[in-house]
Amino acid sequence: MLKALHNFGEYVLLMQRTFSVPERFGVFFRQMLQEIYKLGVDSLWIVIFISLFIGAVLTVQVGLNITSPLIPDFTVGYITREVVLLEFSSTIMCLILAGKVGSNIASELGTMRVTEQIDALEIMGVNSANYLILPKIAGFVLFIPVLVIISMFFGIGGGYLMAYLSSMITVAKYEFGIMFWFSPFNITYSVIKSMVFAFIIASVASYYGYNVRGGALQVGKASTNSVVMSSVLILAFDLIITNLMLGR
Template identity: 55%
Template sequence: MKFFESIGDYCVLMTKVLKKPQKMSMFWSDLLREMDKLGVGSMRIVMVISLFMGGILTLQVSYNLSNPFMPKYLIGLGNRDTLILEFSSTILGLILAGKVGSNIATEIGSMRVSEQIDSLDIMGVNSANYLILPKLIACVLFNPILYVLSVATGIIGGAIVGPVTGVVSMGDYVEGLVHTFNPFYVTFSFIKTLVFGFIIASIPAYYGYNVRGGALEVGKASTDSVVLSSILILCADLVITQLFFK
């Protein structure tokens, strides 16, 4: 029963969030600030993780190609498809759920327990729209950008590690990158990143907005939001993959 009540509360909150802002000039200012904080601020960790994962994937694919008759370009192809289809969308979404999601839940939760949100409501401000909408749009818009950055950095990581370790030449690696490329894979992953961006922002915002108590409850809400966001990202990945590849 409590589960369905939570879904109802979430839908009510999103109804308040997805309304036209009362002051567009303030909304655009907040949106740019959130894009810088949540999006640009995540670029470094995305690049570092993707660079190493690209190198690791290249080594793992090469070690599994034990048959000497298997062409070496399959290493670049395997790295490319793994990054495009799964790592740079789903795995990166899980990482951002921990970094960005916890930040959103903690920030909004702290405002709730310090009664700043109550003050906004008393002044007649749509606090849900004012606080959550810029974060929601920033995550949805910037997540595809981070996805592209992750794919590019991962491919570069493979291009560095492959030739340096001698598992694949640069020519074979590049041949694998362009071999039988399917543009639909990119479209499919872009759709996933948009959905994941919405989950990463909306679930932590819901937990932070509805937290009650003090600092301890804010921390628990942040943890719970990351766990639920991660589960929903994996569920959404399963559903979207089934819809597009059945």
């Protein structure tokens, strides 16, 4: 318990150093664009691939499990849309990205720490936390809505493809289902949630990477710890945010 409090204190202090005015805005902006590319654009293919398949599998699963004649066929499209919009594209996708992006950040910063690159920045008088971490957090938080929207599109598209290719449900019924009782607020809710998750992924991974002590073994450990901790926090915050935004 004491260790957890100590770690939390360290995390808060690191964030305090991170969220200060950048030394050079031009440098910060350039760094942020690089991070958007590295953490966001580079994740596009995995987001598209997973979303497409999960959307398709969801349609098959729901189609196979709804056998009652009292439940209309368009429910398959409706459920696929709700699952993709409310949970899959934000929470599950962020859990997957915690593995890809989180381990990338933690290992990059950890390697910089053990090879004294962070010390070199400090000795030059550069606020290393602000220079290295802020562009990662800002870049990822700003780009995650794009990833989430793309995931939604391809998730629902995967289901559409399944409806088109199989005889389980007609395309017309699927289309009716995905438009049925649609609330645009669900997209807002999902995007806000994913931005919180993006902050968790980038900041927690930065904390573990930045504070590595030792060598290559510790860099690997930090990377694993960051993924585990981010995943736990994402699930906890999912519950909190859902209660705050959708709870009655």
